[in-house]
Amino acid sequence: MTQSRIRNFSIIAHIDHGKSTLADQLILHTGGLKKREMKEQVLDNMDLERERGITIKAQTVRLQYKDESGDEYTFNMIDTPGHVDFTYEVSRSLAACEGVLLIVDATQGIQAQTIANVNLATQNDLTIIPVINKIDLPSADPDSVKEQLEDILQIESDQAVLTSAKEGIGIEDVMKAVAKYIPAPTGDSKKSFKALLFDAWYDSYRGVIVLVRVVEGRLKAGSRIRFMATNMEFDVEELGTFTPAPTKIDSIQAGEVGYIIAGIKEMDQTKIGDTITNANQPTENPLSGYKEAKPMVFSGLYPISGEQYETLRDALNKLKLNDSSFTYEPESSQALGFGFRCGFLGLLHMEIIRERLEREYNVDLLTTAPNVAFQVHSADQSIVMLDNPAKLKEMRSIDHMKEPYVLGTIITPEEYIGVIMALTRDRRGIQTKMEYLNPKTVLLQYELPFSEIVLDFYDQLKSTTKGYASFDYEFIDFRTSSLVKLDILLNGEVVDALSLIIHKDKAYFQGRELAKKLKTKIPQQMFEVIIQAAIGSKVIARETIKALRKNVLAKCYGGDITRKRKLLEKQKAGKKKMKTIGKVEIPQEAFLAVLRTDGK
Secondary structure, X not given: OOHHHEEEEEEEEOOOOOHHHHHHHHHHHOOOOOHHHOOOOOOOOOHHHHHHOOOOOOEEEEEEEEOOOOOEEEEEEEEOOXXXXXXXXXXXXXXXXXXXXXXXXXXXXXXXXXXXXXXHHHHOOOEEEEEEEOOOOOOOOHHHHHHHHHHOOOOOHHHOEEOEOOOOEOHHHHHHHHHHHXXXXXXXXXXXXXXXXXXXXXXXXXXXEEEEEEEEXXXXXXXXXEEOOOOEEEEOOEEEEEOOOEEEEOEEEOOOEEEEEEEEOOHHHOOOOOEEEEOOOXXXXXXXXXXXXXXXXXXXXXXXXXXXXXXXXHHHHHHHHHOOOOEEEEXXXXXXXXXXXXXXXOHHHHHHHHHHXXXXXXXXXXXXXXXXXXXXEEOOOOEEEEOOHHHXXXXXXXXXXXXXXXXXXXXXXXXXXXXXXXXXXXXXXXXXEEEEEEOOEEEEEEEEEHHHHOOOHHHHHHHHOOXXXXXXXXXXXXXXXXXXXXXXXXXXXXXXXHOEEEEHHHHHHHHHHHHHXXXXXXXXXXXXXXXXXXXXXXXXXXXXXXXXXXXXXXXXXXXXXXXXXXXXXXXXXHHHHHHHXXXXXXXXXXXXXXXXXXOO
């Protein structure tokens, strides 16, 4: 295939605007799969993606398209996630493209994540083709969406393609637009081989499989390659593309996307964003790669059985290769033993990683309450990043603390402005912008403490607006706040895995609600359990779980009252002994109780 007939593009959109359905139709219409082989979300190969109806991992497929004049094109298409937690996955995919298909729902119009994705595409200097989807629905309003494209995104609506991916309407027009408007890739196939490693995963039989976009040169099977970041060398065993089934090819050249299998056994021998070159004729300058992803949410992952610690470590190592946007490091807890402190891009990202570990690697996990990273400024001017509240007691001479703030963008129908303002006010939000996108739709921007939105803000926003509002955020900076550490004590012992750092004004309310919630989650023991919420040495809330009581008087069917009292006193003495030596059993639900402290 000549380079001028190659088109590399991604599909981007707000969540649930029809990316995967459009990808299915493009595969079907170009003959990538036959109709009997098709299924919904054909590129979403994880059970988790199908169950939730979302795309978690970007997937690549090569398609062959012949236009009306008989010219043949090769389309390298990447279907990307839509949720804000997977923005890093989208940004990596865009680095391997020259253009994007921007999908906008004809019934909902432009949403918060639509704007964020357009900004990413613009930063990468990509050609944007707007695709207005779901035009077959009765509530569709394509003309209004065209106005929004021009007014909000400054994109010419003349090029907008009207489609219904579900009904197969306008698919040919999409492919024509891709061939016409998205530029062919640049790069000289005669120069030294240079390729960007933009994805990788571990296969039990083949080792590490890497997905690359070739920038310059040509690579053949049997060649020796070098990874420039790790300086490791390997012999290429197999080259191929996904059509969407893996298909072997003899070589890949400048402008193409494909996978390389080279007998790579160790996960740390590759790095996402690395430059791959020919070992015998290396290129001089590596590609710029990617910015490191900055985790925003931190949580502890502990194996329920201590014997699974090594299994969990290996699983995290393999998963890190497939998803480089999360981090992990070993840690230990008095309550839970040995585990790992993991950093995620958001709460959904955390949930997905935990479920993938349990399903794909058969590890039973216990997850601690998520928290954000704070800046701790000491009196000696040193600054420490604190991602675990339990570590705060080890720090001395703290001058002040700073918490992360994000700029949140909310797009909502006009009638929900009041409830959104009330919700953001409760979360210490500062309004910075309010703009009418059209007479019925409003864009609101707030500066919000990230700790206030990381738990249940998105759920509350969706429930109060009946699902109509959309939300996106980006990190701004760290700001000084009045923060305190809230400890939970069970029978006088601090449970470090339940500690929180929260704003002083909310400490009493949250401590009281958390104590109540834990009372419902922790099962009755053979002894009395006292739950206390404390700030330092000051207890601000207390709940008591009564002991399980056996009816010792059941066998006492007669006799004097002193006989009954003697049995009760004997039981009481036994309970006291159990109280001093017993350990409270805490279920997984108790550690997640902090996620909802609204009494539900």
